[in-house]
Amino acid sequence: MFRKVDDRKSGCATIEWKIENFSFCVFNIGKIIRSPSFFLDTLENTRWGISILPTGYAGRIYFKYQFYRDSYVQEPETIEIKSDSSILDANGVILEKSQLTTNKFNKKDNRSLIFDESVVILSKEEESNLPQDALTIQFRLWRTDGKYVENRRIFARTVIQVDRRTFAWAINKFSSLKYHHKVPYVIKSESEEPLMRLELYLSTGQKTDEKITIAHVYSKKVNFFTLKIFLMDAKGDKIECGNGNFWFHNNTEKVTFTLFFTKKTLIDNKSLYLPKDILTLICEYEFSNAIAYEGIERIDCGTIFAEADDETGELVLFYDKRASFGHAEPLTF
16 A cells, blocks of 8 residues: 655655754854755765855844855766755744745856845744754755656754753842942853853842843853753752843844842741852853764655555655665654
């Protein structure tokens, strides 16, 4: 009970580039991030690539992506293909899809297909369209000369490195902290090199009810970070008092956010929140400034067929990679 879904005319090559920890891609804001190179012997031994150019602000990441032929490939001089593209989430759900187009790629002109700006929503005020923080860009390619193309699916993965730090920040003699007096905290690398600087101070509000503000001073090493802050009370319990995703953009010197508690609230409950007049904050900090891994992970090739699920009636696609042995493996989306 199988239905063939490919033949000599429908065979295509599919390349997929999965980017994990995608929200941190703006560590390289304004600079191109490239996929590993995809080699396709079924398309005249050509190599292809995908790249993205990310920007981000206000809880969103905007990015343009392009598909291109690697310029150093020697053969052939020109190749014409049909292609379409899709942007998928970690579950294979299509977020965006392009139209099918036909284009010629010459090895000398570095032609590429550039797609309009896409958006990924990350802010807590809106429902995220990337809940697992993994995004896949997929291209399907067909020959236009009528020659047979064996179905092939190439999977590449890039993992953006995320540095996670948890630390305790103790502010002594908190009740006597003056308006706009800054209490610093420097986050260092493993080699004790300063990476970034936080500052806590009292900001606008009534004299007896001043707001507690934390500023992250600009660092060339960090463009995007997440920060979650908890107050540690006298019982040792953690109470969340601030969180968010933050970008530095347009020459921003610092980004700030206000804690949920005011100075008055803490002082009015001093025995619980300020034992020995010490405000203790537990900070969970995440940032990135590098790629941790990139590479081609799997290549599937062969005939594609589908089997109907007995309960749902839906078609499940398979690559028949060992048809002569009656063995097939399911496609991963």
